[in-house]
Amino acid sequence: MRTPPLPGDQWGEEEDAALAGMLPRRLRNPEGAGNALGTLIRHPELTKAFLGLNVHLLFRSTLPPRLRELAILRIAKRRDCSYEWLHHVLVAAKEGMTEAEIEAAGEGRADGELERAVLRAVDELDGDSNLSDLTWAELSEHLDERQRMDLIFTIGTYITLSIAFNALGVRPEHER
Template identity: 60%
Template sequence: MRLPPLPADQWDDQVQHALSGLLPRDRRNPAGAGNALATLVRHPDLTKAYSSLGVHLLFRSTLPARARELAILRVAHRRGCAYEWAHHVEMAGESGVTAADIAAAQGGTPTEEFDRVIFAATDELETTSNLSDSTWVALGAHLDERQCMDLVFTVGNYAMLAMAFNTFGVEVEQTER
């Protein structure tokens, strides 16, 4: 771990302010925030600046939740991001993603055409930072313009987060059983 979560005794007003748009007051602490946010708040200004985009993509996006989670899982798999993968497998299940869908995100073949389009778009964006005309048209058969835009930003955002989490060494929280 290159950057551990910010210790509780360093959670000052600036950190609290940085998390104000992301978390309720009772979760603005190292345990409640989780390792990712508790690490990101080492740079409160960056965390605050990033939070608007992150909140939009995760909670206000026009992209259907299931499609969003499939794209995120594909990015997490391709980037080898254990933190992103662990958290979004859980969220994906809450969005109707099945175990077979999750296996497909790891390189299997999706059964649904729309899922194949989401994975193709994610793979193209990850590989070339662009979409082919045929993939753009295929997305347009399922998504409107804003949803396509939200997909592109979702893939880019979670690729960036995977890069940060992997570089900083953000560890998946240990859960008590």
């Protein structure tokens, strides 16, 4: 790891406050927070600001959880981010996705028109920072304005997280 999680003896009130919007008190520690948040907490002000958006995308988004996970899995594969991939494989499975669907999402494949459009949106935004008119039209047939906005921000946020986790060297917990 280039930037390891903050050691427990360096956690204090500032770190606790930065994680308060995301984690219950019992998890606001090096073991409970895990490698990703344990690393990000080295910059408490940035972490607190970022988690406001991330909490919305994970827990308050208008986007259905399955579509969110499809997008995140595709991003994780495109960005070769093992932390995001391994973490969101578990989340996707909890959302009812099969192992075959999870692997297909990583490869940019899905059965339904909307799911294919979501995966294409990831590829387009990650490649050109824009959506084609075709993709926008297909998303618009199934998602309302707020859902489309949540999708775009989910894609952008998880691209950013993948960059950060890769550059900082965040590893999945079992590699700690």
